[in-house]
Amino acid sequence: MVKKQPAIRLTKQRQVILETLKSDYSHPTADEVYEKVRHQLPKISLATVYRNLEILAETGLIQELDPGRKQMRFDPNTHAHYHLTCVRCGRVEDMAGDISESPMKNIEKALGRLTKYGIFGHKLEFVGLCSKCMEAGYTLPEELTVNPGNRKEG
Amino acid sequence: MVKKQPAIRLTKQRQVILETLKSDYSHPTADEVYEKVRHQLPKISLATVYRNLEILAETGLIQELDPGRKQMRFDPNTHAHYHLTCVRCGRVEDMAGDISESPMKNIEKALGRLTKYGIFGHKLEFVGLCSKCMEAGYTLPEELTVNPGNRKEG
DNA sequence: AACAGTAATAGTAATTACTATCAATAAGGA
């Protein structure tokens, strides 16, 4: 006898949140989604947006991104792909072209043996300044001694 | 006439924070550093610890890590190296062996041309369960459709 | 050694990005 799992209801709010995100490839934050959704549902609560983004991500309908800043971002594209994050403004873009997955998978396997971790994936983020930030006069840091992905962003 | 930049004073607090971290390769969080430092300086303020960790990281004496969780971590090893994060307990380890940097550098260059970003680095994190979490009975997620680095950690 | 200028500190309030709680509401099957 398998316990029946709770049905996921298709509420108006959930529907609008999903539709809004599905047409937005800017990798918005939760509050950006909230602002957009409010045009259609002015009374929606921010908590509802957070709750539904989490549920939609768990269901696999959207992807939750953690670009190494304080805010999560959300992506309607659920295929495995890499992102590019601007260290200054936080903009996130899809990576053009594709980096082959297989050599990384081999590295994962070797690592699992070496470290006794159960490795199940990796996260690869390229960081830099987007063209807008460069146009605004921001420049690349001159000297780099450490993995720049770990630098503090402005 | 170049404006003289403010001198960075070597206070007792700063000294103890640096020494404490330099002998701690567990990649501690700010509050873990705070607890350790308090043994020597019971009256030190948490804000002082945060402030100094930031300054030390900016100065390049230590490295600030963002392992994709809510808390920053700190590393006395300022050489470029990769880390391994447990998605469950947040433990961070140095990656054993070395992954060659050069192919990644080539990818960075190609990406810069493609995207018009000023790419200056990348961040590569392997994620999984550490041996302790596996011993405690936690298992790897069965099905993965997306880049697992973006999954919500428990 | 006394002084001036200012970097740094302790203590605490404020902020940010969520996350939990809970009474009221509304899907969706019987």
Add this chain to the structure above:
DNA sequence: TCCTTATTGATAGTAATTACTATTACTGTT
């Protein structure tokens, strides 16, 4: 339509960090 319970809006709470402020203490100069 009725009933069960998933979901909602409103708001309080939380964790990690950051800002603020009065006070303290270096450091170079007399």
